[in-house]
Amino acid sequence: xxxxVTTLGPGQRLGIWFQGCSIRCPGCVSVDTWASIPPKTTxxxxxxxxxxxxxxxxxxxxxxxEPFDQPDALEQLLIGxxxxxxxxxxxxxxxxxxxxxPQLLRLDGLIDCLVAxxxxxxxxxxxxxxxxxxxxxxxxxxxxHQRFAAFDRxxxxxxxxxDVVFDDETGQVFLVGIPRxxxxxxxxxxxxxxxxxxxxxxxxxxxx
Numbered sequence: 473x474x475x476x477v478t479t480l481g482p483g484q485r486l487g488i489w490f491q492g493c494s495i496r497c498p499g500c501v502s503v504d505t506w507a508s509i510p511p512k513t514t515x516x517x518x519x520x521x522x523x524x525x526x527x528x529x530x531x532x533x534x535x536x537x538e539p540f541d542q543p544d545a546l547e548q549l550l551i552g553x554x555x556x557x558x559x560x561x562x563x564x565x566x567x568x569x570x571x572x573x574p575q576l577l578r579l580d581g582l583i584d585c586l587v588a589x590x591x592x593x594x595x596x597x598x599x600x601x602x603x604x605x606x607x608x609x610x611x612x613x614x615x616x617h618q619r620f621a622a623f624d625r626x627x628x629x630x631x632x633x634x635d636v637v638f639d640d641e642t643g644q645v646f647l648v649g650i651p652r653x654x655x656x657x658x659x660x661x662x663x664x665x666x667x668x669x670x671x672x673x674x675x676x677x678x679x680x
Contacts (some may be wrong), residue, residue: 473518475525479635479649481562481585481601482619483530486522487648488549490536495566499593501603501651505537515548519556526557531619535564543575550582560584560619566591569610576612584616585609593653598626603650 476484492508493500500506519526526532532553539546546563553561562585565572569588576583587601588608595604600623602609609624611617627633634649647659 473522474637474648475522475529477533477635477648479633480533480535480564481531481560482623484528485531485533485562486525486529486559487533487535488518488522490534490539490542490546492541493536493538493566494541495538495590497566497591497593500591501656502537515545515552518549519552523556526553526559529557529559531560531562532557533562533564538566539563540565540567540572540575547579547582550579554582560615562587562620569608581613584613585611585620597653600625600627600631601650 473486473488475486477487478484480487489502489505491505491512493502493506496506534546534549550561553559561583563583564587567588567590569576569586572586572588576586586609588610589606592604592606595606597604599605599607599609601620609620611620611624632649634647634651634655637646637648638644639646647656
């Protein structure tokens with residue numbers, strides 16, 4: 473969980489990442505979120521820790537990992553956010569809209585905008601909020617249309633794509649957002665010429 477995030481939707485957002493992903497798209501930049509591990513927290517505790525951020529956040533972005541691999545926890549989280557904040561809710565999923573249709577019916581009104589479909593590392597990346605152009609941006613509520621209609625467009629060179637996040641306890645620096653192809657390898661190459669080290673969690677894309 474991190475606040476504020478400015479690269480995954482409009483305004484200053486609370487970012488929440490689920491751990492564990494069964495889809496495991498080739499080329500994914502978040503391989504560290506793939507493994508399913510014993511739970512380290514509960515939805516109730518997380519919502520308590522997020523209380524101050526939810527009071528001022530413009531929106532909440534839920535990603536992973538794969539949030540829909542933990543459907544009950546996701547539903548509890550979304551209900552908890554809705555009862556505590558007027559912020560919009562954006563969810564990222566690697567499942568298709570068609571596969572998610574039954575769950576979206578159950579979650580009606582809890583998700584304002586959804587980015588769906590598996591990441592394709594061999595596809596172009598020219599659309600805002602999408603890692604690859606095959607992914608779809610679905611606005612599911614009036615608030616979703618109001619907040620995200622402007623994001624249904626092509627990337628512009630001026631679009632900010634990565635937040636720099638500092639961990640005061642470990643001294644590590646994290647990048648949050650949707651990097652453009654080659655960004656992480658370029659960063660690792662630049663830092664290799666200094667005393668700093670970049671560790672990337674990007675899965676390789678199979679070649680033909």
